[in-house]
Amino acid sequence: MDTVQLLAAGEAALVRARQACEGAHALRHSSSWLVRYARALRSRTVRWIRGGADLREDGADAIRARLRRLIDDGTLPRAEPRPAWSCTSPGTGSCPACDLALTKGELECELTTATAAIILRFHPRCLRLYAGVVAERGNGHRATSLS
Ligand SMILES: [Zn+2]
Numbered sequence: 831m832d833t834v835q836l837l838a839a840g841e842a843a844l845v846r847a848r849q850a851c852e853g854a855h856a857l858r859h860s861s862s863w864l865v866r867y868a869r870a871l872r873s874r875t876v877r878w879i880r881g882g883a884d885l886r887e888d889g890a891d892a893i894r895a896r897l898r899r900l901i902d903d904g905t906l907p908r909a910e911p912r913p914a915w916s917c918t919s920p921g922t923g924s925c926p927a928c929d930l931a932l933t934k935g936e937l938e939c940e941l942t943t944a945t946a947a948i949i950l951r952f953h954p955r956c957l958r959l960y961a962g963v964v965a966e967r968g969n970g971h972r973a974t975s976l977s
């Protein structure tokens with residue numbers, strides 16, 4: 831192998847090493863995010879919001895009124911709700927907007943507050959109503975992400 835071939839092989843090895851290094855940095859960043867998220871999940875205090883009127887027979891207006899009260903008293907963030915993900919409900923807990931149970935197998939939307947201290951689960955319709963209430967007030971701001 832002459833000098834030119836050795837230089838070419840070294841250059842190729844250097845490129846592969848840089849790519850591996852970039853991949854390792856991305857993996858480390860991703861792992862760090864997952865660790866922070868897992869800590870937030872582990873240390874969270876589940877605050878299922880209860881009380882108030884029974885909204886079973888009421889419609890969207892009653893849910894919006896409840897959402898306004900919860901936002902005003904600081905129970906729900908004023909920031910635009912940005913769901914982390916949607917999933918099939920395991921059947922535990924209730925939706926803070928309507929105070930009805932999230933039944934097993936039903937679609938639920940989960941969002942984490944900006945401080946990542948509380949995870950809230952909503953019915954998809956209730957989350958849309960929540961976003962509408964925040965938007966109508968015009969003082970919503972984007973929630974910060976965990977990263
Ligand atoms: Zn609901």
